[in-house]
Amino acid sequence: MIALESAYLIFQMIxxxxxxxxxxxxxxxxxxxxxxxxxxxxxxxxxxSASVFHxxxxxxxxxxxxxGEFAQALEKALQGLGISIFAEKTTHSSPGxxxxxxxxxxxxxxxxxxxxxxxxxLRNELRAQLLHAPKLLRFYGLKGCVKQLAGxxxxxxxxxxxxxxxLDFMRQCIRTExxxxxxxxxx
Numbered sequence: 362m363i364a365l366e367s368a369y370l371i372f373q374m375i376x377x378x379x380x381x382x383x384x385x386x387x388x389x390x391x392x393x394x395x396x397x398x399x400x401x402x403x404x405x406x407x408x409x410s411a412s413v414f415h416x417x418x419x420x421x422x423x424x425x426x427x428x429g430e431f432a433q434a435l436e437k438a439l440q441g442l443g444i445s446i447f448a449e450k451t452t453h454s455s456p457g458x459x460x461x462x463x464x465x466x467x468x469x470x471x472x473x474x475x476x477x478x479x480x481x482x483l484r485n486e487l488r489a490q491l492l493h494a495p496k497l498l499r500f501y502g503l504k505g506c507v508k509q510l511a512g513x514x515x516x517x518x519x520x521x522x523x524x525x526x527x528l529d530f531m532r533q534c535i536r537t538e539x540x541x542x543x544x545x546x547x548x
Contacts, residue, residue, distance in 0.1 A: 370418055371425035377522075379425070384414040409438045432477035460495040462486055464527075464547075465502035468509040476510045476523075480530055487534045491543060498535075500547045503527070 372380045387410050413434045417423045467482050490498050504516075507524045511517070528547060535545050 370414060370423070372431065373425055373427045384411040387411075387414060405442070409442065410435060413438050428477055429480045432479075433481050435477070436481045459497040459499060460490050460493060461499045461501065462490065463502045464500050464506035465509060468506040479506075479510055483527070483530065484534050487531065488538055491535075491538050495543055498543055498545045500531070500545070503547055 368383050369381050370383075372382055374380060413431060416434060417426045417431070464483075467486060468479055487498075503524065507520050507527065508514070508516070510527075511520045511523045513520050531545065531547060535543070
């Protein structure tokens with residue numbers, strides 16, 4: 362294995378590729394109309410991203426990080442600044458104690474790199490839903506969500522991997538967060 366220069370981190374992408382980046386090579390773009398973003402300028406976002414990079418590289422001594430780990434840490438850093446980027450309402454109630462949420466809406470507009478924000482957003486949505494103690498929690502729009510995140514027009518092997526990752530993540534979250542007798546359906 363080749364030794365990595367101290368100013369770089371390896372980013373493990375969802376498709377299995379690795380990308381070597383320095384702090385100033387990281388570009389984060391937040392798309393949409395989110396509460397708290399009025400006070401967020403690109404310089405603040407760059408500084409928050411560089412701080413998260415420094416945290417993984419210097420504080421934790423890591424050589425590599427997954428895109429999801431980086432996104433979660435960036436989310437926490439922004440929340441520490443009082444900026445919430447995941448305040449969208451994506452849920453509606455149905456009769457009989459059933460809550461529904463649209464995964465395609467959570468995925469955003471399909472802009473490249475949105476998986477950085479998708480998993481923390483999904484975790485927050487699951488937590489918020491479970492606070493209502495529903496009997497049934499239904500998520501729909503999985504195929505559209507997967508294709509948006511994978512940047513694919515047609516279903517591919519990369520879509521299969523993304524779908525598996527989303528479902529595994531949701532299962533893990535529901536096991537961790539579910540205190541009652543809630544059933545989750547994903548379609």
